[in-house]
Amino acid sequence: MLVCAKTLAHPHVWIENSIVFRMENKKITEINVNWVYDEFYSSAAFFEADIDNDNKLNTEEKLKLLDRNYEELKKNSFFIHLKLNEAKLNNFEIKNFNSFFKDEILTTVFTISLINPVDPFKDMLIAGFFDKTYFIDIYFTEKTPAMLAGPTIEACKYNLYEDMTETYYYGMVNPEKIKVICK
Amino acid sequence: MKKLSVVISVFVGLVLVISVFLAMNSPSFNHFGLNNLNKNPVVSYIKKDVIAKNWTAIVKTQRKLSSQISGNLKRADSDKFLLYFLISFGLSFIYGIFHSLGPGHGKMIIMSYFLSEKSKLWDAPVMALQVAATHIASAIILVFLVNVSMRQVLTDSIDRIFWIKITSYALITLVGLVLLFKKVFEKKLKEKMLDLNRGVLSIAAGMVPCTGALLILLFAMANNVMITGIFLVIAIGLGIMTTLSAVGVITMLSKKAASGETFFTKGKNISTALEYLGACLIISLGAIMLVLTLAG
Numbered sequence: 001m002l003v004c005a006k007t008l009a010h011p012h013v014w015i016e017n018s019i020v021f022r023m024e025n026k027k028i029t030e031i032n033v034n035w036v037y038d039e040f041y042s043s044a045a046f047f048e049a050d051i052d053n054d055n056k057l058n059t060e061e062k063l064k065l066l067d068r069n070y071e072e073l074k075k076n077s078f079f080i081h082l083k084l085n086e087a088k089l090n091n092f093e094i095k096n097f098n099s100f101f102k103d104e105i106l107t108t109v110f111t112i113s114l115i116n117p118v119d120p121f122k123d124m125l126i127a128g129f130f131d132k133t134y135f136i137d138i139y140f141t142e143k144t145p146a147m148l149a150g151p152t153i154e155a156c157k158y159n160l161y162e163d164m165t166e167t168y169y170y171g172m173v174n175p176e177k178i179k180v181i182c183k
Numbered sequence: 184m185k186k187l188s189v190v191i192s193v194f195v196g197l198v199l200v201i202s203v204f205l206a207m208n209s210p211s212f213n214h215f216g217l218n219n220l221n222k223n224p225v226v227s228y229i230k231k232d233v234i235a236k237n238w239t240a241i242v243k244t245q246r247k248l249s250s251q252i253s254g255n256l257k258r259a260d261s262d263k264f265l266l267y268f269l270i271s272f273g274l275s276f277i278y279g280i281f282h283s284l285g286p287g288h289g290k291m292i293i294m295s296y297f298l299s300e301k302s303k304l305w306d307a308p309v310m311a312l313q314v315a316a317t318h319i320a321s322a323i324i325l326v327f328l329v330n331v332s333m334r335q336v337l338t339d340s341i342d343r344i345f346w347i348k349i350t351s352y353a354l355i356t357l358v359g360l361v362l363l364f365k366k367v368f369e370k371k372l373k374e375k376m377l378d379l380n381r382g383v384l385s386i387a388a389g390m391v392p393c394t395g396a397l398l399i400l401l402f403a404m405a406n407n408v409m410i411t412g413i414f415l416v417i418a419i420g421l422g423i424m425t426t427l428s429a430v431g432v433i434t435m436l437s438k439k440a441a442s443g444e445t446f447f448t449k450g451k452n453i454s455t456a457l458e459y460l461g462a463c464l465i466i467s468l469g470a471i472m473l474v475l476t477l478a479g
Contacts, residue, residue: 010285012394014246038246039253043402135394137242172238 011137014038017129018141021158021180023150027117028125028180030095033078035108035138042106057101069099069108078110079138081128081175084118089125091115120156120182128177134169139176146178156182241281248278252415253402259411268411275399275415279315279422282395289314289388290430291468292355296384297434299362299461307431310385311424317389319420321347322396323413326404347391348476354387356469363462384465395419 020032037045049057049065057065073079074094082089097110118125129138140146146158159181162174255271283290293310358380396416403412438457 010282010395011242011245012398014249038249039257040249040398040402043253043405044398047401047405137246139246173242174239 011134013041013136015136015138016141017138018145018147019127019129019178020147020149021125021127023120023148023153023156024117026121026151027119029114029117031112031114031127033108033110033112033129036141037106037108039105042101042104045106046101046104062100066097066099070097073108076131078112079129079131079136080112081130081177082112083126083128085124089114089118120180124179124181126177126179128163128175130168130173130175132168134173140178148180156180238285241284245278245281248274248281252278252399256399256403256408256411256415257406259408268414271411271415272418275418276422276425278395279419279424280426281422282419283423283426289318289385289427292384292388292465293427293431294434295359295461295464295468296362296381297431297461298438299458299465300381301458302435304432304435306381307435308424308428310381311427311431313382313385314389314427315420315424317386318391318393318423319396319416321390322392322394322400323416325392326397326400345476349473351387351390352469352473352476354383354469356466356473358384358387359462359465359467359469363459363466387469393419393423 014037016036018034020034021028022030022032045065046057049061051061051064052058078094080092082092092115093113095111095113097108099106099108101107131138140160145160148156148158157180158178160176160178163177164174167174252271252274255267255274259267259271261267293307293314296310297307361380396419399416399419400409400412403409403415441457
């Protein structure tokens, strides 16, 4: 469904993003991602998924929606931009992917499982989610953009910021990113 | 001969400038280090303050407007229909203005056309209306006639949009060539011919459907308020038309000022140079977009 992303620009789709950094043994092992799509896109996605036009999704339709969403997002690397200090971090797997409608709104959840857990006391993990074609505007929700879960979270905090060193969409947009700081 | 060499120089220059601009923002050109230009703190500072800051505000406004329109559209079939409809109509109009401030929607084409042609101030809203109407109509046609039966509006549209884009960019290049031919060989085209050129250019610039309009129509369809949805899409079109008209008028006024009708003694030469520049810009835009689309 996000197939138009490469050909048309501006934000036409909005995704409200919130994430949870999960820690185990003083290391970040996973990032849980929760995306809530805007009403217009949700409606269009439902319209397309509801093949038999009965205003509800049966098991087959739900599975098709799930498969299609997964494949389209996979093509776009799930719009994930992770960094470990200054270097790109690509060593992760996507797990627990699910896409469903909640109160007529399309919601997608997945987990970024870090192959090599990150020690936030030594290294800085930076997470960004953005579509460089800017068909989709993925923005962190204002209320609770991120959470830290697990032991030792008292020593850690997160910082949401606009990365001024990076731009996309004709230099007009600075991506929002979250970094985890532990002391 | 002198004229031809000027035209070729301007054309090559434009292609280079636009190519470098595109390259700077293309991930595939990363190995040239061009993307790293953004890491220069001075550039970053300027971009944030002048462009990115305003753009962020525009996007946030669009996001809020979009959410309010969908909310009102859902309530549009209630007792207070007229109230919600009027609010939605107004919001959609403002959304159209903000939405078309971003790249695309034919602003460059309108700017280039009014640089290349001697026009009256009234021509700007007329051309803007033609572009906006085509832009919105193509979305309505796509939803109604092509894809609804297949229920693959978003996914299936991609192939059709590809061919619409190819046609659009080829037509833009062609009209640009006609305008340039007219200038180089000093052919005096009849007014009807000029109107035809402008009409073809407007349709070509607007024929790629507005995805925003497409999504609103689908939303309206799902909520059984299709007629309301069409009116809101028309309101968006009027908003787009407002922005495009402003671009056209500003271009004409700038051209008049630059050509020295009031300030410069050699006004005619500058005006002629701007007309060549406009025609070359239209050709460059059409050709570059055509090549980029074909290259995927």
